[in-house]
Amino acid sequence: MSTILEFRNLSFSLGPRLLLDRMSFAIDKQEMVALVGPNGVGKTTLLKLAARLLKATSGEILLDGKPLAAWSRKQLPRAVALVPQELEMPFHFPVEEIVAQGRVPYQPLFGTGTRADDDAVESAMQAVDILGLRKRAYSELSGGERQRVKIAIGLAQQAELMLLDEPTQHLDVGRQIELIALLRQLNQAGITIIAAVHDLNLVAENFSSTILLTPEPAWFAGSTPEVMHPDLLERAFSVGRSALASYCIEPPAGKFVQAW
Amino acid sequence: MSATGVLFQGLFRNPLADPFVLGTSGGAALGGAVGIFLIPTLSFAGFSATAVLAFCGSVLTMILVWYLARASGRFAMETLLLAGFAIGTMLNAATVVFELHEEASNSGLRVLAAWLHGQLGIPTWSQVGLLAPLVAISLLLALPVAGRLNTLALGEEYAAQLGVSVGRVRMATVILGSLLTAAAVSLGGLIGFVGLLVPHFLRLLIGPNHVRLLPAAALGGATFLVLADAFARTAFAPTEIPVGVFTAFLGGPAFLYLLNHRSRESRT
Numbered sequence: 001m002s003t004i005l006e007f008r009n010l011s012f013s014l015g016p017r018l019l020l021d022r023m024s025f026a027i028d029k030q031e032m033v034a035l036v037g038p039n040g041v042g043k044t045t046l047l048k049l050a051a052r053l054l055k056a057t058s059g060e061i062l063l064d065g066k067p068l069a070a071w072s073r074k075q076l077p078r079a080v081a082l083v084p085q086e087l088e089m090p091f092h093f094p095v096e097e098i099v100a101q102g103r104v105p106y107q108p109l110f111g112t113g114t115r116a117d118d119d120a121v122e123s124a125m126q127a128v129d130i131l132g133l134r135k136r137a138y139s140e141l142s143g144g145e146r147q148r149v150k151i152a153i154g155l156a157q158q159a160e161l162m163l164l165d166e167p168t169q170h171l172d173v174g175r176q177i178e179l180i181a182l183l184r185q186l187n188q189a190g191i192t193i194i195a196a197v198h199d200l201n202l203v204a205e206n207f208s209s210t211i212l213l214t215p216e217p218a219w220f221a222g223s224t225p226e227v228m229h230p231d232l233l234e235r236a237f238s239v240g241r242s243a244l245a246s247y248c249i250e251p252p253a254g255k256f257v258q259a260w
Numbered sequence: 261m262s263a264t265g266v267l268f269q270g271l272f273r274n275p276l277a278d279p280f281v282l283g284t285s286g287g288a289a290l291g292g293a294v295g296i297f298l299i300p301t302l303s304f305a306g307f308s309a310t311a312v313l314a315f316c317g318s319v320l321t322m323i324l325v326w327y328l329a330r331a332s333g334r335f336a337m338e339t340l341l342l343a344g345f346a347i348g349t350m351l352n353a354a355t356v357v358f359e360l361h362e363e364a365s366n367s368g369l370r371v372l373a374a375w376l377h378g379q380l381g382i383p384t385w386s387q388v389g390l391l392a393p394l395v396a397i398s399l400l401l402a403l404p405v406a407g408r409l410n411t412l413a414l415g416e417e418y419a420a421q422l423g424v425s426v427g428r429v430r431m432a433t434v435i436l437g438s439l440l441t442a443a444a445v446s447l448g449g450l451i452g453f454v455g456l457l458v459p460h461f462l463r464l465l466i467g468p469n470h471v472r473l474l475p476a477a478a479l480g481g482a483t484f485l486v487l488a489d490a491f492a493r494t495a496f497a498p499t500e501i502p503v504g505v506f507t508a509f510l511g512g513p514a515f516l517y518l519l520n521h522r523s524r525e526s527r528t
Contacts, residue, residue, distance in 0.1 A: 051421055074423045082421050090413055091468035101411045105423040109404045153414075157422070 003065070004029045004161055004192050005050060010059035012045055018217060019045055022059065025221040027194065027209070029160070032187045034203040034224065035196040037213035038237050043196040044085065046213070047163045050194070051082035063161070077105035081154030085165040087146065092137035095149055099125055102156025124155035127189075128182060144175035151182070162186070164195040168202065180206050204228055212236055264437040264444075266459045266477045267402060270409030270470050271433045282344035283325050284318035284438060286351030288445040291317025293355045315442045321347060322438040340434075391443045398443075399478055402436045405429060406470035413468070454481050454507060 005027040012020040019042040027033055035043050048054045050061055052068045061068045063079060071079070081102070089098065102124065103117040125131050128148040133141065138149060147167050154162050167183070168176040180202055187193050194211075197203055203210060203224060210227040212220040214236040220227050230241050268282075291313035325347050329340040408429045411419045416426050441455075458481045459473065466472055485507070492506035 053417055053421055073425065077421060077423045084415075084418060087414060087418065091463060093410075093413060093468050097410065097467075097469055098414070101414055101422060104408075104411050109408075 002029055003027065004031075004063065005194075006062040006065075008060050008062065010049070010061060011057045012042070012049060012054070013057045014045070020049075020213070021217045021219070023219050023221075024059075025211070027192065030187065030190060030192055031209050032184065032207050033192075033194040033209045033211060034207035035194060035211050035213070036198075036200065036203060036227075036236070038215060041213040041215055041236075042217065043213060044165050046211075047082060047165050047194070047196060050161075050163055051080050052076060053082070074105050077157055077159065079159050080161045080163065081157040081159040083147075083150045083154050083162065083164040083167060085169065087138075087150055089138040092139060094135050094137060095130060095141070096121065096125065096134040098138055098149060099130075099152045099156050102153040105157060120156050120158060124152040127155055127186070128152045143170045144179065147171070147175075147179055148182070151186075155186070160190070161192045161194070164193065166196050166198065168197060168199060176202065200228065200233070264440045264455055266470060266473045267406070267409070267433050267437040267440075269459055270406070270412060271430060271437075282340065282434070282438070283321050283346075283348030283351065284344075284441050284445070286348035286355070287317035287319075287321025287324075288314040288442070289317070289355045290351045291315070314445050317351075318442040318445055319438060321351065322434065322442075326434060395440060395443050398436045398439045399474070401432070402440075402474055403471065405432045405436065406474040409433070409470040454485055457512075458484055 003026045007023045007025055010020060010023045011018065023046075035046065037043055045054060049056055050063075050068075052071070063071065063076075068076070100113070100117070100121050103113060103120060106117060107113060122131075125134060128151050130145065130148050130152060133145060133149070138146065141149065151162075151164070151167070164183070168179055171179060176199065183193055183195065184206060195207075197207075207224050209222065210220075210224045212227050212232055214220075214232075215238075216235075218235075220232055234241050294313050294317075325340065325344045328347070329343040408419070408424055411422055411424050412426065412429060414422075419429075420426050459477050462473055462476045462480050466476055488507045
């Protein structure tokens with residue numbers, strides 16, 4: 001299998017604080033990768049770097065073998081879609097017009113959408129099963145429906161690589177399972193997926209590879225069973241092994257849990 | 261004015277933005293005051309000095325605010341808004357000082373007060389000849405910008421991710437919006453409400469898509485203003501009340517009704 005995304009000695013500092021330290025790894029096409037680590041460790045930062053919303057302090061990221069910096073403003077969003085954690089919409093934009101924004105990278109400034117644009121929007125909405133919501137305002141939707149709308153924007157971009165920032169956040173168990181099933185389905189259809197996930201149960205069951213970030217900062221990337229090793233998790237989440245083993249869910253980090 | 265309201269509300273992703281948020285009203289007011297008090301008889305290409313100076317005042321204010329916001333280092337929309345607010349307030353204060361200073365001579369005060377609240381004169385053909393193309397071209401150029409404002413509604417970062425050059429959209433919006441505002445102010449004075457509420461009115465009727473909203477606002481705002489002006493002239497004849505005062509009286513309740521009606525609708 002060929003590589004889609006490659007990190008080469010990538011470091012990122014936020015002011016004086018080193019967040020990501022010389023990361024080097026490659027992600028193959030059609031992999032399903034979980035991004036795991038405690039809060040504030042740089043998961044969102046890593047995803048934003050991969051979507052070129054942030055610039056690396058040193059090192060580089062290659063997409064399809066080409067440095068991100070060499071991609072044009074319109075070409076990049078056709079290859080990578082970032083599904084952000086939060087989306088706040090002012091005004092009452094209906095769902096179909098929001099999803100249609102995923103076509104902006106394909107449209108010239110002057111001129112209107114083409115037939116291909118309409119088709120892409122339709123099939124994106126169909127893939128995530130939100131055709132029935134098309135006229136509804138985003139602000140009226142539930143958390144699970146909002147996630148689907150955001151994913152539909154990414155699908156309308158027709159990108160082969162989709163980066164998702166905590167797509168299961170704020171969802172109840174049933175919606176979480178539905179959402180992961182949706183991601184697996186998209187993955188089977190050929191889209192490479194990198195998702196920041198907090199629920200370690202979901203990771204073990206659904207993701208072939210895992211990237212683990214720890215606060216030190218250190219990083220581990222590899223197959224999920226390798227990375228989800230109790231030693232590494234203990235180090236990342238600074239919590240006793242027994243707590244991890246019995247719950248397999250990320251407990252709140254810090255002293256409280258250790259005392260408990 | 262309504263078109264600018266649409267543009268700015270889209271740019272700031274905030275329904276409370278109006279054409280004057282960036283301080284242009286202060287510049288226009290000061291320009292107008294200078295025109296009324298110092299050189300009331302001067303005119304240029306059919307425009308009174310007031311109109312010309314109000315136009316220049318708003319455009320200059322815009323440029324000043326833009327550069328101040330940029331000089332502050334971190335160019336964010338909040339900086340732009342705050343700079344606009346600060347400059348606008350300063351200029352308004354300057355206008356007041358000016359008014360007080362001129363109080364003795366008094367003759368211009370009433371004229372200024374009426375102008376500040378918006379008053380439509382009958383434009384001469386040379387005024388129309390100059391401003392109509394300016395407005396038409398600005399509106400035409402604003403249409404593709406309005407399309408990008410739809411993307412910007414997702415947030416600046418999201419728009420950037422979708423390949424939108426946020427900086428360029430921002431600059432184009434501010435320039436076009438300011439030109440339109442300046443043109444409107446130079447003819448009609450500071451007419452409130454039209455820029456803020458007409459866009460909302462239309463948004464409730466035809467939805468938030470800026471590409472549809474922009475032309476609708478340009479037409480709707482103009483229609484609304486002409487009607488309001490006709491009423492303002494005749495309702496209390498022979499006293500002619502400033503149309504800006506009238507639009508507030510007429511539009512306020514109508515808008516509140518629609519708002520209430522609509523929110524009840526979406527709840528059911």
